[in-house]
Amino acid sequence: MTGLGSAVREFLLAFADDEHLIGQQHTEWIGVAPFLEEDLAFSSIAQDELGHAAALYAIVAGDGDPVDDDLRIDDLAFGRAPEDWRSAQLVEITSDDWAHALVRHWLYDAAEQLRWEQVAQSSLTPLAEAAARAEREEQYHRRHADGLLDVLLPVPDSGDRLRTALADLLPLAVGLFDPVAGEAEAVATGVASAPFDSRLDEWTDRVRRRFDVDPARFLPAAPTGRLDRHPDFGPLLVRMREVIDLDPAAIW
Amino acid sequence: MRRYEVFLKKDGRDEFRHAGSLDAPDDELALVLARESYARRAEGDRLWLVNREHVILGDPEFIAPNADKPHRHNDGKAIAEHRRNVREDGS
DSSP states (O other), X not given: OOOOOHHXXXXXXXXXXXXXXXXXXXXXXXXXXXXXXHHHHHHHHHHHHHHHHHXXXXXXXXXXXXXXXXXXXXXXXXXXXXXXXOOOGGXXXXXXXXXXXXXXXXXXXXXXXXXHHHTTTOSSHHHHHHHHHHHHHHHHHHHHHHHHHHHHTTSHHHHHHHHHHHHHHHHXXXXXXXXXXXXXXXXXXXXXXXXXXXXXXXXXXXXXXXXXXXXXXXXXXXXXXXXXOOTTHHHHHHHHTTTGGGOTTOOO | OEEEEEEEEOSSSOOOEEEEEEEESXXXXXXXXXXXXXXXXXXXXXXXXXXXXXXXXXXXXXXXXXXXXXXXXXXXXXXXXXXXXXXXXXX
């Protein structure tokens, strides 16, 4: 590997940042999920997502070959200014309602499956390996989210809460498919097989089948190119940095 | 919610062992949640889940009377000693 170009680096950072933030968001349900078994399951899923983020940051920090260097990975994961993040707003917003968190979990993971598929045959071998590992875990994540929705959607009160959450989240979820900087270069060099928005129709079909939702709802919020942070991002980053700020040079 | 009993088995010849119980709304979620509650650190690679309603109970009044029958606890020592004596006398 001769090193990542800055464009491909940007492309991978967007993916890493999404994985990092969805993982962080899920961790915030530790201890307060609706019942004990769900608490364990959701925390475990959070941990998997953080693992995916760590793998992607390690590829970026190692300039194509993964490094095992905590400080370099931490610097990417926690050390950047908000304007240097490339996350989608779906994973930046605060979700303090369980229905909201569950719908986001489903929407994100449905897109995540397609996103890993885009790099499953990547010319960047460590990325293809990360994709294979992630998909083994994601099968379980999807089964978890679908299992809960199967039970909860038909219940009148729960179903209403879930559909309200869906209406809030859909415009932001579509933003996951906004073209990210560096994507053209990533496709040209075989790092990814095609632009991610080529999978958008497949994802909307899945959402329709799952929630029986009106197609007009899929109108995206204004595309941000992942350059504008949601107002919830600032406080989220402060919470994420709570420990590292105690001693930024500590080795864990 | 239903209550399920969880049994786990490691790879190899060990038998299934009771790992604990869990609450879940249906069989599918019970399976999904059992994986994280009992097997997330690779404690086993096969799992039985039993809806507690399907467990047939034997209570102590019915089962325990057999605990006071020492003659059913033949550990083979007497027989082994007898056979050893016969073997040695016969040689």
